[in-house]
Amino acid sequence: MISKFIAKGSRRTRELETVKVHLSSPWASSAAILLAVLWTIPTFGLFVTSFRPSTGINSSGWWNVFRNPEFTFENYSRVLFEGRGATPPLSQYFLNTFAIVIPSTIIPITIAIFAAYAIAWFDFRGRNFIFFAIFALQVIPLQMSLIPLLQLFSGGLHIGSVTLIPSFGITGTFIPIWLAHTMFGLPLAIFLLHNFIAQLPRELIEAARVDGADYFKLFRQIVLPLSIPAIASFAIFQFLWVWNDLLVALTFGGGKREIAPLMVRLAEMTGTRGGDWELLTAGAFVSILVPVAVFFALQRYFVRGLLAGSVKG
């Protein structure tokens, strides 16, 4: 009886398979492949150009290079390790990007997972309101915060002559950038993590409560370990967002070279050295490499995160 049932089921899936196969048309596939190639050509052009000597870059298009190939690593060694006057080489900016990205990813995730847990599992009045408020905050342009936050970081908070918050002298360090990324990253982080944590089975949480676990043990022993996939998918978001950010670093970096990340330097290079394609292409590729590698390695988590919530911008 059961086997008959299974056989019927599998025949049914086979039928659906044939429908699918029937639907797959070579024209649609070719069109999709064509679009994918089109989408990749600009990046490929940049990649090829970054390995050409500057005389070649400026005298012929990169698509000609396959006729008489001539490649070099010199662009990379120049852009990465040779400074110019007061401007350090790109390797220093690369380091700054790391110094910005790591705390700017760890701190908001920690704070967000705490808050997501509280909103999902604590009973208190105003819970729904807080949840919707955080969701709405997610899409409020960060332009609304730039001027007041900058004033706060550089001058503290005063009412009349009374100082409520001193300035701490943190301007020109990484701290304002870390704090800004933490604040701006929180709404999406809380929203995504909440969606996940709220769906943990109620019985599990209640059983642990009955066993005498308080809310802290419950978090440490059950909620946190189970939330690792959600944490991973948000971590990728935040990592990519901070790595690729220009606006926050530009605003809160105070124009200091010592703490400016890759993106700030690259944007500066396109302005002042717009014609030095050998340096620009190599520099751009260096900046693209890490996020693209992370993306390909962890694509599954990234897509899961995308589908779980909308996207920050």
Add this chain to the structure above:
Amino acid sequence: MLEIAARQSQLEQAVSKLSSLLITIIVFALLVTFAFWIAERTSERIQRYVKFLIFLAPALVFLFIGLIAPAFRTLYLSFRDARGENFVGWENYHWAFTQPEILDVLKNTGIWMVVAPLASTGFGLTIAVLTDRMRRPGIVKSLIFMPMAISFVGAGIIWKFVYQFQPNDRVAEIGLLSQIAEWLGFVPTNWILTTPLNTFLLIIVFVWIQTGFAMVVLSAAIKAIPDEILEASMLDGASGWKRFSKVTVPMIRGTIIVVLSTITIGALKVFDIIRTMTGGNFKTSVIANEMYNQSFRALNYGTGSALAIILFLGVLPLVAYNVMHLRRERAER
């Protein structure tokens, strides 16, 4: 000698940066551990309050200081002069809606808001439908999706190179667009200087990035359509186009709207592309870029804040729609 000294100081800087990074993370970890250690040792009665303090309060404080309070302050500053010292009434808004340059900025932002989401979603939907029937869509999807990992700055450089124009006739073109124009028998021009074409050239960069997002989300929605429905429409003899327009699109209508509104919000806030590719010159500037210029270049906090508020008002209907959508979704669950 000098070079060695320079290398040395670079190394020292690197070490000091890495150690400050490490110290920050260790201090943060210790802080969290310590808070937990204390909290777990308090009585049940105290924990009732402590749990809010540790789990919820940090996020609320950060959100208040970083987003809520600044929003009100920006509103306040938008009615004051450049340094925020005197009340000026509606002057900054009047400026925004009468100054010819700013009117251009608003017009460009409008073009971005309409063209970018429609194009991204259109391409995304097309590719989602095309790959849905493919046997191995993995590589195609990855390639279309990859630009999402690339920064707007990086993308700006990639496309600036595509749009590169060689003013000297005797030298070969090195920009792909110029070369394609030549192959097709047109005379290439300095694309990025040509208004209003240049705004659309910048939008292409954004669409190139956002299509991947639209594709992934729409593709998941299409996968969720029950096979029976597709099958039934096939048995009814519906053609490919009919199936697409009469079955697929209506079934994923909600998702399409979410994708459109998400990309519209992104398009409204676009900054890096403009700044990297034109710096907002040649009549390509948009609100987000102009807001930065007014605030941090012209150092006029009044006009800068007014532009931020205008940007916010543009996003507001979309936020309201999203909140309503979420409420309905939660009510259904």
